[in-house]
Amino acid sequence: MTSRSLFHYGAIASLIALILLSLAWELLxxxxxxxxxxxxxxxxxxxxxxxxxxxxxxYTYQWSSMFILAFFTEGVMRGWGDSGLSQRLAWLEVALTVAFFACVVLFVRSVRIENTRAAARR
Known part of the structure; x- marks a missing residue:
């Protein structure tokens, strides 16, 4: 497994986990x-x-790296201001957004490095 696919699957997993967390948190x-x-x-x-x-x-990876910052901000604010289970869920949201952001940035970086190497071979 290449680092590119590792970052790709990490971004997928963290985004899906964030979707499920949001639903479970606000509904149940x-x-x-x-x-x-x-x-x-x-x-x-x-x-x-x-x-x-x-x-x-x-392109989706690029714009979603900025898009996810809204969820990071919500998690920090609710982690700081809420208490009990809601506070723990907020910090989990923060962790998932950081994981997603890191995977997105590293995926885009690995694609750029790969493209640069391919161009140098030509």
Missing amino acids: LAPLRPGGSFLALKAVVLLLPLMGILKGRV
Whole structure:
């Protein structure tokens, strides 16, 4: 397994885990209101980059690296301000966004290095 595919699968896994966490958090585990919260719709927003990430599209990787920062910010704010289970879920969100961001950046970097080497061989 190459480092490129490792970063690709890491980005996929962390994004899917973040989607599932968002749904579970806002519908079952610690919703803002009993019975669920409309904040579960944030999981729908996370579906926007999913197909491009699954297909390994570099452009999707590039814009999703900025897109994910909103979820990082939410996790930090709720981790700092919430308590109990919601606080732990927020810090898990932070960890997943950091993992996704790192995998995205390293994937794009490995693609660029690979493209540079291929161009040098020509």
